[in-house]
Amino acid sequence: MMTEDSTNLRETRLDKLPQRSCAVVRRIETESEEFLRLKSLGLCIGRQIEVVKSGDPLIIKIFGSRIGLSASLAARVWLEVCAPDHCNLS
Amino acid sequence: MSDGHSNNSSSPVAEIFSGRKRLGKISIAPLPKQAYRAFTLALVGNPNAGKTTLFNALTGLRAKTANFPGTTVEQKIGRASIGQWEITLVDLPGLYGMESSSPDEKLAADALRGRLAGQPAPDAALVIVDATNLERNLFLASEVLELKRPVIIALNMMDMAERENIRIDVTKLREELGCVVVPIAARTGKGIDELRQEIERLAGCAVVESAQYSNAHCVTACATCPYQKRYEWTESVSAKVMNAAAARRPQRTEKLDRFLTHPVAGVGAFLAVMLAFFFLIFWVAKIPMQLIDHLFATIGTWVASQVMQPDLQSLLVNGVIGGVGGILVFLPQICILFFALSLLEDTGYLARAAFVMDKIMRKLGLPGKAFVPLLSAHACAIPAVMSARVIENPRDRLATILVAPLMACSARIPIYAMITALLFPQSPFKAALVFTGAYAMGIFFALGMAWVFQRTILPGGSKPLVIELPPYRLPGLRTAFLHTFDRAKIFVKQAGTIILLISLLLWTLSHYPKSAPPAVAVAMTTQAAQLEKSGDSKLATELRAAAGHLTAQSALQNSFAGKIGHVIEPTIKPLGFDWQIGIGIISSFAAREVIVSTLAVVYGVGEDAAEQNRKSLYDTLRHATRSDGAPVFTTATCMSLLVYYILAAQCLATSVVVRRETNSFKWPLFQIFYMTGLAYVASFIIYHLF
Numbered sequence: 001m002m003t004e005d006s007t008n009l010r011e012t013r014l015d016k017l018p019q020r021s022c023a024v025v026r027r028i029e030t031e032s033e034e035f036l037r038l039k040s041l042g043l044c045i046g047r048q049i050e051v052v053k054s055g056d057p058l059i060i061k062i063f064g065s066r067i068g069l070s071a072s073l074a075a076r077v078w079l080e081v082c083a084p085d086h087c088n089l090s
Numbered sequence: 091m092s093d094g095h096s097n098n099s100s101s102p103v104a105e106i107f108s109g110r111k112r113l114g115k116i117s118i119a120p121l122p123k124q125a126y127r128a129f130t131l132a133l134v135g136n137p138n139a140g141k142t143t144l145f146n147a148l149t150g151l152r153a154k155t156a157n158f159p160g161t162t163v164e165q166k167i168g169r170a171s172i173g174q175w176e177i178t179l180v181d182l183p184g185l186y187g188m189e190s191s192s193p194d195e196k197l198a199a200d201a202l203r204g205r206l207a208g209q210p211a212p213d214a215a216l217v218i219v220d221a222t223n224l225e226r227n228l229f230l231a232s233e234v235l236e237l238k239r240p241v242i243i244a245l246n247m248m249d250m251a252e253r254e255n256i257r258i259d260v261t262k263l264r265e266e267l268g269c270v271v272v273p274i275a276a277r278t279g280k281g282i283d284e285l286r287q288e289i290e291r292l293a294g295c296a297v298v299e300s301a302q303y304s305n306a307h308c309v310t311a312c313a314t315c316p317y318q319k320r321y322e323w324t325e326s327v328s329a330k331v332m333n334a335a336a337a338r339r340p341q342r343t344e345k346l347d348r349f350l351t352h353p354v355a356g357v358g359a360f361l362a363v364m365l366a367f368f369f370l371i372f373w374v375a376k377i378p379m380q381l382i383d384h385l386f387a388t389i390g391t392w393v394a395s396q397v398m399q400p401d402l403q404s405l406l407v408n409g410v411i412g413g414v415g416g417i418l419v420f421l422p423q424i425c426i427l428f429f430a431l432s433l434l435e436d437t438g439y440l441a442r443a444a445f446v447m448d449k450i451m452r453k454l455g456l457p458g459k460a461f462v463p464l465l466s467a468h469a470c471a472i473p474a475v476m477s478a479r480v481i482e483n484p485r486d487r488l489a490t491i492l493v494a495p496l497m498a499c500s501a502r503i504p505i506y507a508m509i510t511a512l513l514f515p516q517s518p519f520k521a522a523l524v525f526t527g528a529y530a531m532g533i534f535f536a537l538g539m540a541w542v543f544q545r546t547i548l549p550g551g552s553k554p555l556v557i558e559l560p561p562y563r564l565p566g567l568r569t570a571f572l573h574t575f576d577r578a579k580i581f582v583k584q585a586g587t588i589i590l591l592i593s594l595l596l597w598t599l600s601h602y603p604k605s606a607p608p609a610v611a612v613a614m615t616t617q618a619a620q621l622e623k624s625g626d627s628k629l630a631t632e633l634r635a636a637a638g639h640l641t642a643q644s645a646l647q648n649s650f651a652g653k654i655g656h657v658i659e660p661t662i663k664p665l666g667f668d669w670q671i672g673i674g675i676i677s678s679f680a681a682r683e684v685i686v687s688t689l690a691v692v693y694g695v696g697e698d699a700a701e702q703n704r705k706s707l708y709d710t711l712r713h714a715t716r717s718d719g720a721p722v723f724t725t726a727t728c729m730s731l732l733v734y735y736i737l738a739a740q741c742l743a744t745s746v747v748v749r750r751e752t753n754s755f756k757w758p759l760f761q762i763f764y765m766t767g768l769a770y771v772a773s774f775i776i777y778h779l780f
Binding site for chain 1: 189192223343347445452556560
C-alpha cells in the first residue's frame with residue numbers, strides 16, 4: 001500500500017488516461033446516482049480497469065465487460081496507473 | 091418433461107441435487123401431489139445476460155406485458171406448466187445490483203424484496219448468470235442470495251463460454267454459493283429441461299429452506315466500500331471455479347468496435363444502419379400496408395352491400411371499418427420496426443449506436459438512443475412513441491416522446507402533396523423543394539423543442555452516458571418474433587378500444603344532426619329520373635353523382651363538424667383559413683390525411699375524387715372562392731396550412747399512445763397544447779409574410 005503522499009502523486013483522472021493504459025481505482029469524488037450504476041458495474045475502489053478507447057465518451061474494460069461512459073463522469077474517478085505488464089487484460 | 095423426481099441419476103442436475111442433500115444445505119420435505127399450486131418465480135439478472143431468451147424458452151406465447159402499478163416500467167408475466175405445477179414466471183427488468191437509482195432497477199429490486207404494494211414477494215428467485223462474465227454477474231447473484239429466499243442459478247451462455255475456452259466447475263460453484271446451479275444455453279435450449287426439473291422440485295417442497303449462503307468476508311468489512319469487498323469476493327469465487335488463464339477472450343468484438351465506435355467511421359456506419367432501418371419501415375412496409383388497406387376496403391364494400399339502412403351502413407363502413415382500418419394500416423410498420431429493433435438490440439449494435447450518437451444528441455438534451463424513435467417517427471408517431479422504451483432514463487424518454495410527433499409522419503404526405511400541387515402545379519422542382527422543406531422543418535422544430543425543454547420544463551439535460559457494450563452476438567429470431575408479437579398486441583388492443591371510440595365520435599360529429607338534401611339536389615335527381623326514362627342514361631348518371639356530391643356537401647356543412655367549423659372560424663381566420671378548412675382540421679383528429687377527403691366533400695367534388703381523381707379536386711380547390719369572391723387557396727393560405735400541418739398535434743391515436751407510455755393525461759394534453767400553439771404562431775407569421 002502507498003503512503004498518502006505518493007498516492008496523490010501517482011493518481012490520474014480517468015478521462016486523462018491514455019488509450020490501452022491500465023490502472024487501479026483509488027478515489028471516486030462523487031456519490032451521484034450514475035455512480036451507483038458504475039459501482040455495480042464494477043467501477044469501484046480497488047478495481048483494476050483498462051482504458052480501451054479514450055475520448056468522450058470513452059470505453060473502459062472491467063473484468064470481461066466493456067463499458068462506455070461520458071468523460072464528465074470519468075473526470076470524477078482518480079486512479080493509480082499500473083506498471084507496464086502489470087495487468088494482463090488484453 | 092419428467093413428471094416428478096428425476097430418476098436419471100447420471101444427469102448433472104441430479105448429481106447437483108444429490109450433492110446438495112449430502113452437503114445438508116437444503117432440507118426438503120416432499121409435498122403430497124396436488125394439482126396446480128400457484129408458485130411465483132422471479133427471473134432476475136444483469137441486462138444482456140439472456141434473461142428474455144430464457145423467459146421465452148420457459149413460457150413461450152403464454153406471457154403478457156404489464157406495467158408495474160402506477161409506473162411505465164414493464165414486467166412480463168408468463169405461465170409455465172412444469173410437471174403438475176402451474177408456475178408464474180415474472181420477468182423483472184434487468185439490473186446490475188440491488189442498490190440502484192434508476193426506476194427500472196429499483197422496481198426490480200423492490201419486487202424481489204416484496205416491497206411493492208399489491209405484489210407479494212416471489213416464492214423463489216431464478217437468477218440468470220452470464221457464464222462468460224462470471225465476476226460481474228456474481229455480484230448481483232450474491233446480493234439476491236443474501237435475501238435468504240430459495241434461489242436457483244441458471245448459468246447461461248455455457249455454449250459461448252465453451253467457445254471462449256472458459257471452463258466452469260459447476261459443482262464447486264454450487265458449493266461456494268450454497269444453492270442450485272444449472273448450466274444452460276438459453277438460445278439453443280440446452281439445459282432447459284434440467285432447469286425445469288429443478289423448478290419443479292423447488293415448487294414441490296412444502297418448506298423450502300433458503301439458500302445457505304453466507305459471505306462472512308463481506309458482512310464484516312462491508313461498511314467502508316461494500317462494492318469493493320463484494321467484488322473481491324466474486325473475484326475469489328471466480329478464480330476458484332473457473333480456469334480463467336486459458337480463456338480466449340474473443341477478438342471479434344474488439345475489432346468491430348474499433349470501427350463501430352469510431353467518432354467518424356462509427357457515425358457513418360450508424361447512418362448506414364439507420365438508412366436501412368428507415369427503408370424497412372418506410373418502403374418495405376408499404377406492401378403489407380396496401381394489402382391491409384385493400385382488405386378493409388373490401389370488407390367495407392361487402393358490409394355496404396349487406397346493410398341497406400343508410401345510417402347504419404355509414405356507421406359500419408365509415409365509422410367502424412374505416413376508423414379501425416385507418417389505424418391498423420400502421421401495423422406492418424410497427425411490426426417491422428420492433429422486429430428490426432429487437433435484432434439490433436440483440437446483436438449488441440444498439441448500445442454502440444447510443445455510444446456514437448450520444449455526444450451529438452446530448453447537446454440537444456436528448457440521449458443517443460433517442461435517434462431510433464425520432465427516425466421511426468418519420469413513418470408514424472405511434473411506433474416511435476412506443477419504441478422510446480429503448481431509452482432507460484425517464485426524463486430522456488419523456489423529452490423524446492414529446493418531440494417525436496413533430497417529425498413528418500407518412501400521414502402528412504397526402505397533405506404536403508395536395509398543397510405543393512396547389513402551389514406549384516407547373517413546377518415539380520419547386521414542389522419537391524417545398525416538400526423537402528416541410529420535412530426539414532419538422533426535424534428542425536423537433537430538435538429545437540428538445541433543446542427548449544431541456545432549458546425549461548425538463549431541466550438537467552440528458553443523464554451522462556453509462557452503457558454496457560455487450561459482446562456482439564447473433565440475434566435470436568424467436569426473441570424478436572415474440573417481442574414483435576407483444577408490441578403488436580398492445581397496439582391492436584388500443585386500436586380496437588379507445589381509438590375505435592374516437593373514430594366513432596368523429597363519425598358522429600360529421601353525420602349528425604341530419605339535414606334534408608338541398609332543393610337543387612332534389613331537382614337534379616328528379617331530372618335524372620326523367621332523363622333515364624328518355625334513354626339518356628349517361629347524362630342521368632352524371633346528374634345523380636352531382637346531386638350526391640351536393641347532398642354530401644350540405645350534410646357535412648349542417649353537421650356538428652360543420653357547426654364547429656363555423657364556431658372556430660374567427661379563431662383560424664388570422665391564419666387564412668375559412669370554416670371549410672376548419673371542418674377539415676377537425677376531421678384530421680382521426681388521422682391527418684382525412685383532411686384531403688373532407689375538403690373533397692366540403693367543396694362538393696365527392697369523397698371519391700380524393701382517391702381517384704386528384705386533379706379534379708385540385709382544380710376545384712384552386713377555383714374555390716370565399717363569400718366575397720376572393721380565392722380561398724392563395725399562396726399565403728397554402729403556406730400557412732402547410733406549416734400548420736407540419737407542426738400541429740392532430741392525431742388523437744398518437745395522444746392515446748402517449749397517455750399509455752407516460753402513464754398520465756398531463757403529458758399528452760401538454761403535447762397537444764404546445765404543438766398546436768407552435769403551429770398557430772408559425773402559421774400566423776407565415777400567412778402575414780406572404
